[in-house]
Amino acid sequence: MPATAPVVLSIDAMGGDHGLQTTVDAALLALAEHEGLQLVLVGDESLVEAALKARKPAALLRARIAVQHAAEVVGMDEAPSKALRNKKDSSLRVAINLVRDGRAQAVVSAGNTGALMATAKFVLKTLPGIDRPAIISPIPSMSGHVHMLDLGANAECSAEQLFQFAVMGSALVTAIHGIERPRVALLNIGEEEIKGNEVIKQTAHLLQASQLNYIGFVEGDGVFLRDIDVVVCDGFTGNIALKTGEGVAKLIYHYIKQEFTRSAFTKLAALAAMPALKALGKRMDPRNYNGASLVGLNGIVIKSHGSADALAFAAAIRVAVREVQHDVPARISRLLAVALPQLPKAASGEA
Amino acid sequence: MPATAPVVLSIDAMGGDHGLQTTVDAALLALAEHEGLQLVLVGDESLVEAALKARKPAALLRARIAVQHAAEVVGMDEAPSKALRNKKDSSLRVAINLVRDGRAQAVVSAGNTGALMATAKFVLKTLPGIDRPAIISPIPSMSGHVHMLDLGANAECSAEQLFQFAVMGSALVTAIHGIERPRVALLNIGEEEIKGNEVIKQTAHLLQASQLNYIGFVEGDGVFLRDIDVVVCDGFTGNIALKTGEGVAKLIYHYIKQEFTRSAFTKLAALAAMPALKALGKRMDPRNYNGASLVGLNGIVIKSHGSADALAFAAAIRVAVREVQHDVPARISRLLAVALPQLPKAASGEA
Numbered sequence: 001m002p003a004t005a006p007v008v009l010s011i012d013a014m015g016g017d018h019g020l021q022t023t024v025d026a027a028l029l030a031l032a033e034h035e036g037l038q039l040v041l042v043g044d045e046s047l048v049e050a051a052l053k054a055r056k057p058a059a060l061l062r063a064r065i066a067v068q069h070a071a072e073v074v075g076m077d078e079a080p081s082k083a084l085r086n087k088k089d090s091s092l093r094v095a096i097n098l099v100r101d102g103r104a105q106a107v108v109s110a111g112n113t114g115a116l117m118a119t120a121k122f123v124l125k126t127l128p129g130i131d132r133p134a135i136i137s138p139i140p141s142m143s144g145h146v147h148m149l150d151l152g153a154n155a156e157c158s159a160e161q162l163f164q165f166a167v168m169g170s171a172l173v174t175a176i177h178g179i180e181r182p183r184v185a186l187l188n189i190g191e192e193e194i195k196g197n198e199v200i201k202q203t204a205h206l207l208q209a210s211q212l213n214y215i216g217f218v219e220g221d222g223v224f225l226r227d228i229d230v231v232v233c234d235g236f237t238g239n240i241a242l243k244t245g246e247g248v249a250k251l252i253y254h255y256i257k258q259e260f261t262r263s264a265f266t267k268l269a270a271l272a273a274m275p276a277l278k279a280l281g282k283r284m285d286p287r288n289y290n291g292a293s294l295v296g297l298n299g300i301v302i303k304s305h306g307s308a309d310a311l312a313f314a315a316a317i318r319v320a321v322r323e324v325q326h327d328v329p330a331r332i333s334r335l336l337a338v339a340l341p342q343l344p345k346a347a348s349g350e351a
Numbered sequence: 352m353p354a355t356a357p358v359v360l361s362i363d364a365m366g367g368d369h370g371l372q373t374t375v376d377a378a379l380l381a382l383a384e385h386e387g388l389q390l391v392l393v394g395d396e397s398l399v400e401a402a403l404k405a406r407k408p409a410a411l412l413r414a415r416i417a418v419q420h421a422a423e424v425v426g427m428d429e430a431p432s433k434a435l436r437n438k439k440d441s442s443l444r445v446a447i448n449l450v451r452d453g454r455a456q457a458v459v460s461a462g463n464t465g466a467l468m469a470t471a472k473f474v475l476k477t478l479p480g481i482d483r484p485a486i487i488s489p490i491p492s493m494s495g496h497v498h499m500l501d502l503g504a505n506a507e508c509s510a511e512q513l514f515q516f517a518v519m520g521s522a523l524v525t526a527i528h529g530i531e532r533p534r535v536a537l538l539n540i541g542e543e544e545i546k547g548n549e550v551i552k553q554t555a556h557l558l559q560a561s562q563l564n565y566i567g568f569v570e571g572d573g574v575f576l577r578d579i580d581v582v583v584c585d586g587f588t589g590n591i592a593l594k595t596g597e598g599v600a601k602l603i604y605h606y607i608k609q610e611f612t613r614s615a616f617t618k619l620a621a622l623a624a625m626p627a628l629k630a631l632g633k634r635m636d637p638r639n640y641n642g643a644s645l646v647g648l649n650g651i652v653i654k655s656h657g658s659a660d661a662l663a664f665a666a667a668i669r670v671a672v673r674e675v676q677h678d679v680p681a682r683i684s685r686l687l688a689v690a691l692p693q694l695p696k697a698a699s700g701e702a
Contacts, residue, residue, distance in 0.1 A: 142602060152540055155548050189503055189590040197506050197587065220594030224602045236548065237591055239540040240584075243571030244592045248599040251493060251575045255634050259627040266627045273624040276610040276617045283606050 006036045007324045009317065010104035013043035013051075014073045014091035015111025016313070017306045020044075023110065024051040026313035031061050033314070034321055038064045040104055042095040045069040070094040076306060080114035084122055092116060096123045099299040106300035106320040108291075110308050117153050120294055120301045127329060129336045130296040132157075134165050134235070135303065136172060137292035139242065140283070141224045147173055147182075148223065148231040151292060152239035159202035162186070162232055163210070164336070166203075168295040169230035170212055171335040175326035182229035185218035187237060203232070211339045220244075249284055256280075291316030293323060295332065300324060357387045358675045360668065361455035364394035364402075365424045365442035366462025367664070368657045371395075374461065375402040377664035382412050384665070385672055389415045391455055393446040396420040421445035427657060431465035435473055443467060447474045450650040457651035457671040459642075461659050468504050471645055471652045478680060480687045481647040483508075485516050485586070486654065487523060488643035490593065491634070494578040498524055498533075502643060503590035510553035513537070513583055514561070515687070517554075519646040520581035521563055522686040526677035533580035536569035538588060554583070562690045571595075600635050607631075638663035642670030646683065651675060 013023045020043060027039050041048050048067045057065075072090040074083040087093060092111045098104040100123050109116050113135075121133055136149035149165050150157070157165070166184045173182040186204055188196040196204075196217070207214035215228065220241060223231050233241070256277070260270035270277065282288070286305070290312040294301040300323045304316035364374045371394060378390050392399050399418050408416075423441040425434040438444060443462045449455040451474050460467050464486075472484055485501035500516050501508070508516070517535045524533040537555055539547040547555075547568070558565035566579065571592060574582050584592070607628070611621035621628065633639070637656070641663040645652040651674045655667035 140602065142605060155540060187591065189506060189587055220591045220596075221598030221601065223595065224598035233591075236540055237588065240538065240571045240588055240592055241595045244574065244595045245571075245599045247572030247575035248596045249603060250572065251491065252600065252603050252631075252635065254493060255631055256627075259630045259634075260624070262627070262630070266624075269620075269623040269625075269627055272620040273611070273617075273627075274620075276607075276613070276620055276624075279610045279613070280603075280606055283610075284603065 005325065006038060007034070007321050008038045008040065008104050009320050009324070010040045010042055010068070010095040010098040010107045011317070012091045012095040012107065012109035012111050013041040013048050014070070015109045016304065016308060017076065017110075018309065020047055020051045021054070022308070022310050023313055024048065025055065025310035026317060027065065028055055028057055028061065029310060029314040030317040031064055033318070037321060038066070040066045040068050040098055042068045042070050042098070043091040044071065068094060068098065074112050074115045076112050078112055078115060080112065080118040083112065083115035084118045093119050093123070096120050096301070099301070100124055105324040106302060108302045108304060108313075108316050108320050110304035110306055110313060110316070113152070113303060116301065116303055117294060120297055120299070124297045124299040124301070126296050127298055127333050127336070130164050130168070130332070131161050133294050133296035134168060135292050136169055136295050138289055139223070139245065140289065141228075143227040145289075146223060146228050146231055148233070148238055148242070149295070150233065150235040150238050151242050152235045153294070154235040156236065157199070157234040159199050159206055162199070162203040162234065163206040164296065166207055166212055166214070166230065166232045167336050167339050168332050169232060170339070171331040172293065172295060172328050173229050174335075175328050175331040176322055179229055181213040183215045183227070184212050184230045184232060185215050185222075185226075185228045187223065187231055187233035187241070188217035188219065190217065190219065246286065253281075253284065287312035287315065291319030293319065293328070295328065298329060300328060356676065357389060358385070358672050359389045359391065359455050360671050360675070361391045361393055361419070361446040361449040361458045362668070363442045363446040363458065363460035363462050364392040364399050365421070366460045367655065367659060368427065368461075369660065371398055371402045372405070373659070373661050374664055375399065376406065376661035377668060378416065379406055379408055379412065380661060380665040381668040382415055384669070388672060389417070391417045391419050391449055393419045393421050393449070394442040395422065419445060419449065425463050425466045427463050429463055429466060431463065431469040434463065434466035435469045444470050444474070447471050447652070450652075451475055456675040457653060459653045459655060459664075459667050459671050461655035461657055461664060461667070464503070464654060467652065467654055468645060471648055471650070475648045475650040475652070477647050478649055478684050478687070481515050481519070481683070482512050484645050484647035485519060486643050487520055487646050489640055490574070490596070491640065492575045492579075497574060497579050497582055499574065499582040499584070499589055499593070500646070501584065501586040501589050502593050503586045504645070505586040507587065508550070508585040510550050510557055513550070513554040513585065514557040515647065517558055517563055517565070517581065517583045518687050518690050519683050520583060521690070522682040523644065523646060523679050524580050525686075526679050526682040527673055530580055532564040534566045534578070535563050535581045535583060536566050536573075536577075536579045538574065538582055538584035538592070539568035539570065541568065541570065597637065604632075604635065638666065642667030644670065644674060644679070646679070649680060651679060
């Protein structure tokens with residue numbers, strides 16, 4: 001990052017399963033990594049100060065940290081609507097307020113996903129032309145990675161909303177990865193045009209009539225095996241696909257462990273195979289992909305996995321830095337203005 | 352199988368990607384495995400006879416094979432409705448007819464899934480009280496395996512249909528695996544009661560009020576990691592989950608290969624690790640799970656993967672034998688009669 005472009009992020013220091021010390025440690029890691037970065041740690045002031053002191057940061061590094069007091073914490077299992085209504089002084093809410101007030105360019109939280117989404121939508125509002133924000137994240141694939149959305153924010157979606165997701169995904173991939181015309185596919189249960197429900201067929205028509213680089217349907221296995229940049233689906237399907245993938249990866253990891261500890265011989269073989277197995281474990285480690293974006297908002301909001309350790313949370317901060325540097329919300333607005341189908345009604349009715 | 356209970360199956364000899372010789376080879380494998388088994392191979396008579404002759408089967412084995420002529424073949428990509436309307440003398444249709452006419456107790460096909468489903472539904476009809484058949488298959492999980500349905504027959508389902516799927520899955524698991532009260536879970540995007548769409552919430556109410564052993568929601572990862580017997584979902588979600596799992600498994604297999612061929616050292620390590628890697632490959636091999644059941648029909652219909660080789664197709668024949676021996680359709684009807692919620696209307700409206 002050039003020193004001329006400082007980035008200021010607000011961090012929900014109290015969110016996540018591992019608590020304050022983890023987010024503080026992640027903040028220190030991120031500051032060491034990015035020269036122009038400044039962080040506002042939001043949470044109980046005395047607790048945050050104590051967690052900082054425990055790590056004795058260098059003065060130059062400490063100078064790039066501000067602490068913003070917030071008296072409340074949103075529980076990981078708290079109902080989003082209740083958190084939104086009752087916890088106006090939560091670290092999550094105050095951290096988002098800083099973005100609304102222009103005091104930070106993005107917010108990072110490992111807190112309650114539903115509460116983060118509901119609060120961010122309420123405080124920041126969606127971008128003009130976007131009905132609902134969506135959750136997007138890169139996931140590993142044969143060709144490197146693919147960005148998938150929505151991963152769970154909207155259980156049911158209209159064709160128009162799915163189309164907006166395609167725009168948001170394309171804009172983000174172009175902004176962050178410099179891919180000019182990202183290949184967009186629609187998740188479906190077959191690749192033939194006749195497959196899928198009405199919403200999916202309508203979305204396909206909208207995408208075909210649009211300026212986006214729509215390449216057709218993709219099946220569940222194709223997400224990981226084909227060369228695609230953006231996969232679009234509703235939040236129910238996306239969440240099932242994402243978690244199914246996590247489950248299968250854990251199951252295979254379990255199989256590997258079982259097979260390599262089956263006998264004295266396989267245990268010896270495991271020693272020989274350790275470098276390869278370690279490299280494999282690293283590639284399968286979901287922490288490398290930590291940091292999902294809540295796109296479609298009037299501001300940048302990054303969700304870290306609740307179980308993130310300091311390294312993983314630092315990865316989520318890295319995602320926020322990148323999105324600030326490439327001004328993702330503005331890119332979405334710009335693409336939305338030109339991507340809309342020329343004849344949306346004819347396209348969805350007759351094409 | 353005791354010699355006292357002969358099992359007669361009809362085999363769609365022409366279905367599948369690999370053609371006739373593969374199904375004939377599978378038939379010979381299955382006959383060698385099951386003493387009391389008799390098979391009717393359905394397809395072009397002269398071609399089937401030629402494929403049989405090519406393998407020179409022993410006379411005693413050959414005596415347990417009948418050939419039923421069928422002049423047409425349903426293409427793997429043919430529209431199911433067209434196949435149903437126009438191909439009345441297809442191997443797929445004639446093989447199903449044999450079950451309707453009592454000349455076979457079950458049918459096995461590696462042909463076009465949609466055509467098999469549509470034709471089986473048309474010819475055999477659904478069981479009383481079942482609106483639509485579903486596709487069920489065991490999939491590997493941490494506890495051994497879990498049966499999941501629907502895997503793609505019905506993209507959209509009502510709560511009543513999902514409830515029927517739960518009954519069908521429970522009856523099948525009890526019949527085949529002797530588990531008296533199979534644990535049934537509903538696939539959802541969270542485990543809290545407030546999660547999911549209206550259909551899923553209604554289904555949960557029906558299941559709670561039923562005699563089934565309903566244990567609540569399961570997320571995508573839990574399918575593979577938790578101890579569950581039957582996972583219920585609509586065919587869209589089930590197909591996405593199944594194929595996502597296949598995609599991730601293939602991706603990880605690709606990673607393993609890459610890591611173990613990265614250098615001369617890792618290649619040597621791979622040699623040492625070969626027994627463990629082979630055992631792993633065997634456990635991940637989807638052929639071990641070949642043979643999905645189309646349940647809810649007035650007859651037993653087993654779908655083999657289109658790409659099945661002879662070993663895999665023989666596994667599908669094994670599934671058919673087991674379902675005949677345990678009379679799965681009758682078990683479904685019996686469970687349906689007692690499992691229905693006592694107060695379905697109150698349960699779905701007010702619970």
